[in-house]
Amino acid sequence: MKKVFIYAVVMLFSVFVGKAQDIKQAKSAIDAEQYEVAKKTLESITASSPSDGYAKFLLGYVCLLKGNHEAAKKNFDAGIACSSKANFNYIGLGFMALDKENVAEADKDFGLACKSVDKKTIEESVFIGKAYCYSVHPNYNKAIEILTKARLIDPKNTSVLLALADAYKLNKQQNESYELYREAFREDGTLLRAKMGLGALIKNTHNFPAAVTSFNEVIAMNPNYGPVYRELAETEYLWALNDGRNYDSHISKALGFYEKYMSLTDYSLESRMRHADFLILAKDYKALETEANEMTKLDKVNPKIYRYLGYSAYHNNNLDVALNSLNSFVSNPSSKLIGRDYYYLGASKLGKALIATPVDTVAISNGVLDLKKSIEMTPNLAGEISDLGKKLFEKKLYSKAASVYEIAISNAESKSLLLDNFYFASAAYWSCAGVEKLNSHQTELLNKADLSLDKIITASPTTQDAYLFKARIQVLLKNDIMVAKNYEDFVIAANKKDPTELASKGMKSKLIEAYNNLGIIYSATDKVKAKESFDKTLLVDPANQYAIDQLKILK
Template sequence: MKELMKRAWSGGLMLLFFIAAATLAVAQELPVVKQARQQIEIEQTNKAVATLTEAVKANPADASLLYYLGEAQIANGEKEKAEISFQKGLEVNAKEALNLAGKGHLRMLENNVAEAKTLLDQALAQTKSKNPAVLKAVANAYLANDKFTNDALTLLQKAKSINSSDYETFILLGDAYTKLVKGGDAVSAFETAASLDPKGGTPQYKIGVVYQRSKNLTSAEEHFNKAIAADPNYALAYKELGELYYAQKKAPDAVKAYEKYLALTERPEPAKLRFAFFLFMAKDYKRANAIFDELLKRPDVSPTVYKYAAYAAVESGDLEKSEKLFEQYFAKAPQTEIQASDYVYVAKMYQKQTKDSLAIINFKKSLELEKNPEIAATVADAFYKQKKYPEAIDAYKQLRGIKTKLTATELFALGKAYYFNKQFNEADTTFGQLIEAQPAITTGYAWRAKSVANLDPELKQGLAKPYFDKVVEIGEANPDKGKPDLIEAYSYLGYYYDTKGDFAAAKATFEKLKAIDPTNEKSKAYLEALKQAKAQQKKPKPTN
């Protein structure tokens, strides 16, 4: 009996020893695995693969290292090599369930859900769902398919119950909560991960992403900067800062952040086009053009590259180059992908070449795709400047249909288009609207007066008088601002009073005209005629 108890006690001690050893193993991540993980986190996946390849060579009997190598190869875009690594891991140790989870991860990525599920269930069954590393590996595989996010969450919560101080568990938990759009839970998980590894940039970066998705850009920026403070080489934080600044139209900041990202990532090529956009927004067309020229040499160059290369060429004034690029873009781009902005840039190119008619044609093409008030206004303004008044009137009507209410500047141009097209009633109405928009300045009153004056050329009805009276009222209070309108008002009113026989009022008005415009021929002629008439005691005749 004593011997039995002794053996039981001895076995209990041995069991406690294994439990303690297992707990220690769970709590500590192999340095080489941690190093590779950090390399993957900062987009140094080639280095991660190299790190783990060396580790496998040094420890050929450790099948778990082959799992981590396979995962690094997946991150590096080498799925076929990952398959080989996982298979080799199973050959080294068939009981190492991590490699089953790795194979399941690959099947998930291939959307072969049935086989993936079989492999992942096998990994869990083999470890009786008690191995935190396997629980995390299976959860990671599940996170590759949004339909299995809740399954991943369940496994991660179990892993957490076994070891509540594992950094990677909380990173994966945060990822799961992020997928489930549970921002608060995600941030809490990532904050715990940050407390477990203060020198890691990933938790703060991922918190920044959560805030970025919820449009809280201030907090997103704060946490991206915290990620960089924790790890100055954390490439993805610079990338997202660049995107954040780009969205806020902070072009210099976006360029600076993206330059840092490109210097750190092992794969700058996919991001070069995006960087060219940032340079374009920053109006650094020389550098943007250099990148576009490089991208245009590729055999698989996309229509998008032709398009933005053409945009940049327009902005930098290389119009011959831009014209050729636009030809290539329109030849290669599917019709459904051509945007209104494309025709706008073509129009800008023609404007810079003073080919205004071609510019208008392309502005109109842009409007056919998108009823943009700014472009509609550009078209109307172009017609007006070309003195094509009927076309300008139609264009302003179209603009009014897009934005319902014209600006004072647009009303003024439309009114003048009607005026010069001899549509005086329409001009009268339009200048009336301008007066409503700007009642404290003389312009609307003066042009409304001129419009109705053409409907009353003999001054019989005095249609223009009320509006010229208003010009005088406003203009005399500030003669320097509305002087041309005031001159025209005095001239009209002087003759108006003369036709009505009110020579005193006419004289006083022409004297005011002379006072603000001493060289005015009309005032000089009238006052001289009045002087001569007085000398002859007869009515002076107005001089036209």
């Protein structure tokens, strides 16, 4: 009997150690962002130990990280009924409540998670801190408050130090974050996440060579640690944005590092989506289309896949696929829409309309409405929207071009604001030129155009064409006083240009226009000034018949 008892104890101990080892492996896989590996390990544990609430919680937590909220809740609900460490599952439910902006429910769940545990137990605090950090609606200050209290209990606990470092980093408190990552690494020199965190902070200061060096030190410790290659990919991408001459080289390295990251983590749907997001940043739309098609093999109904299909199809000139995919995505009530979704939908409608015979103006109008939505949601898309306006302008669809440029200039922070204002004004002018009687909409449009030109003149008084178009607009508005003033301002600005520019065919044509129009206006009130204006026309073009005829009339 004694031998049987000893054998039973040994077997029980070995099972306990084995399960603990499996949990440790699952946590290592989570840290390495190998979520499929972690999921399978935890599913095995929960199948063999259905009363293990902690394993259920970790499984639900992995499902959250993978974006599968339904599976996460199912595991958390089951975990609450477990006999061992069921309390952790309330943290998972609290996390989900934060995602829904239900703070009261989250507080209740977090309270239940900590209700019956030793006040010196801090793992619950770590996970609650992470919930506040990584929720869709984060509260970094709350996370810092909770984790700081946990640190007082165990100042050298590396889980607390890492979580607190992350919270400070997300809260833009870089110095505090750096010290905590460094302290965690001092406590445990095998903590790759801490070492990588130091490199990530260096990356954020745009010291890209130093960041790459730091990440290479992580690789030297473990070349199979996947997350460091993601950081390297992001570093090379940011470096590309700041080093235009070597942009292609940096982007090529970035894409290579991301592929390495994928190979060391997993090729699950969620990982492929992260990869797709990065391909959008890197503007590799051929690879994005390939990735999107691979995702459809894993999940034919996930709405986000249609976003990737739509974006890539637009850039690869597959406009029918782009329209079908994006319409499916934006019409799905479960889709979390962003401004760029409407940008590509509008751009696809415009692209399709422009190749139709005849041009589909109704589709263009619908596309313009989508573009308006896009900039309302994401104002910094203004610069890209102006590129679409230019396509319409080049097709001489001036009214439609003006409507697109009017959207673009609504963002006062746009880098292309002055040029967009000019194109808006000129498109507005050409859309009304030749109209015998302006309607109220056209009059309003021309007045807006005139104000846009004022903005250009305020910012750049030497832009002579701004005065020229103001004069042309006032001709349409039949305001002779402002016509004369703006043509005069144009002449003054133009004559300050380099003689070579003044002698160009285009400039000569504009000067002739200005002098002849000034001559006509002055002929009603001041014949001397009128003659001077027509004489100036002849200095530019001695054979100008209109000026010659007008001078004969004035004699």
